[in-house]
Amino acid sequence: MAEAVVEDQDPFRCCICLEPLRDPVTIPCGHNYCMDCISGCWDQESQKGELFSCPLCRETFSPRPVLKKNTMLAELVSQMRKSSRSPIASPPSPLALYAEPEDVECDFCSEKKLKAVKSCLVCLLSLCQTHVEPHYNVPALKSHKLVQASRHLQQKICSQHDRLIEVFCRTDQKCICMLCIMDEHKGHETVSAAAERKDKETDLGKTRTKFLQRIKKREKERQTIQEAVASYQRSAQEAEHHSEKIFKEFLQTVERRRSEVKELIRAQQKAAVKDAEDVLEKLEQELAELRRGHAEWEKLSLEEDHVHFLQSFQVLRSSELKPSPSFSLSPHKSFNDLNKSLSALKSEVDDLCKKNMINISGQVASVEIIVPQEPKTREDKLREKYRH
CATH class of the missing domain: 3.30.160 (Double Stranded RNA Binding Domain)
Structure with a gap:
């Protein structure tokens, strides 16, 4: 019975899935199968014992044979697919489909x-x-x-004429079909979708470049601010330690003033660093948005479908880069002036301390890392123009 089955078996068709061979393998008895089919068959047999058999001739093997793709047979099947008037039957395993x-x-x-x-x-x-x-x-x-x-099949069809969209109207900036040219777009400047994409790709490249330039600029600003914050914190710590050293030499009458200066330094340090951290957080958010926008333009540049490319380009083009705030950075600010003022107080009495506290407070407040500068609107520029 098995012999009859073997004689009727198509050598280029798997007897398990009854479809043309896909990734064909030849087992030790000489019969050919799809790799997925015979692997699945033997996976089931492995649950019953250590013997593995050929579904056609029932010859058994132990241990389980190692399967390797029959490259020559695969080439023959591939040539059959190419020479056939219609694509050869579907892949072997339904699960793969x-x-x-x-x-x-x-x-x-x-x-x-x-x-x-x-x-x-x-x-x-x-x-x-x-x-x-x-x-x-x-x-x-x-x-x-x-x-x-x-x-995007429906997007390729004109909703008015049910014809394939393959033309771009430059006058109305939209994708149309051939019948649209003779209808509502008659007399308009039209080109093929492929030709318009070629032009749009130039704009796309420029926009991607702008995103990259903005990203590099913001990354550099982020690094500069981070370095400035670190320097600022070191300077604040040095100022705090210096004030501690000076005030410890004071008499009991200046103890209260020492505490005031210490608190001023810490409060200003905390406020300035917090302001810088808030700016860094905004920068991180903007960088994330810029990278996301760049990724969308990057993905669009790889789109092979002209129509979908143009339709998506119109959507992305509407979200141009918006102006963002710039910042005035003072990376080398320190508490040196404060330290000098504190050293001068060493030989002064309590009355002198009272007079200098106003000066000290102002110096602490002036040690800022960055001062945010929001982008000026058209109204702001006009207001400044007429003010002068």
């Missing part, structure tokens, strides 16, 4: 959706390997235009 979330689903499959391999611009359907067969064999369907399976 099921549509994943990132795949385009077949519109014809009624139950478990299979992965679509082609989309028909006439039928407006996406079809799996099985359901696309009539488009290769039925004369009435052979004239239909098939493209790679696309999620």
Whole structure:
């Protein structure tokens, strides 16, 4: 019985899935199978024991043979696929055909959706390997235009004329079909979608460059501010230690003044660092938005679908780079002036301390890391112009 099956067996077709071989392997008895099919079959046998058999001739093997792709047989099957008038049958394992979330689903499959391999611009359907067969064999369907399976199928069709969108109207800045040229877009400047994309890619490159330049600028500013904060904190600590040393030499009458100066330094340090950290947080948010925007433009640059490229370009173009605040940075600010004032107080009495406290407080407040400068609006510029 097995011999009869062997004689009727197509050497280029797997006897397990009954489909043309995919990733063919030859097992020790000489029979050929799809790698996924025979692996799955032997995976089930491994649960029963240590013997593995050929589904055709029932010859057994132990241990489990190591499967290697038969490259010569794979080449023969590939040549058969190319020489066939229609694509050779679907891949062997149905599990490999099921549509994943990132795949385009077949519109014809009624139950478990299979992965679509082609989309028909006439039928407006996406079809799996099985359901696309009539488009290769039925004369009435052979004239239909098939493209790679696309999620954007409806966007390729003109909603007014139900024709393929393949023209770009530069006058109205929108994608249209050939009939639109003779209708509402008559007399407008029109080009093919491919030609318009070529022009738009130039703008896209310039926009990507702007994003990269802004990112580099902001990264440099972030690094500079971080270095300034570190220097500022070191200077604040040195000032605090210096004030401690000076005030410890004071008499009991200046003890209260010592505490006031210490608190002034710490309060100013905390406020200034907090302001800098707030700016850094804004910079991080802006950098994230810039990178996200750049990624969207980068992704668009790789889009192969002209129509979807142009439609997406219009959407992204509407979100141009907005002006952002710049900052005035004082990276070398320190408490040296304060330290000198405190040293002068060493030989002074309590009355002199009272007179200098106003001066000390002002010096502490002036030691800032950065001063945010919001971008000026058109109204601000006009106001400044007439003020002068």
